[in-house]
Amino acid sequence: PAQAIEGIAYFTVSELLQNVSKHARATRASVDVWRSADRLMLQVTDNGRGGASMDGGTGMSGLAERLGAVDGLFVLDSPAGGPTTVTAELPWRDRESEKSAVGPRTA
Structure with a gap:
């Protein structure tokens, strides 16, 4: 994917795994990444223990x-008692398209 989308994906997964290690009391976590048509999917x-919410901070x-x-x-999706699943979708933008949108570079 384009560098900006890749960066957001990396940051998102990193933050979610940090939340797992700090708050979930989990013994296992998994990360899945795939492309579906024009979307980059993360799970x-x-x-x-579950119970994560959007308004907890x-x-x-x-x-x-x-x-x-x-x-x-x-x-x-984080019911009390677990498990917690976060699914994120980002728009797929090709790295090559990103370069051509900037235009040729001159020295």
């Missing part, structure tokens, strides 16, 4: 805002 799942809501700013989606 982070853990077997922790700035973490989850901040991630949702960051994805929303680029036409992405952020879906949190």
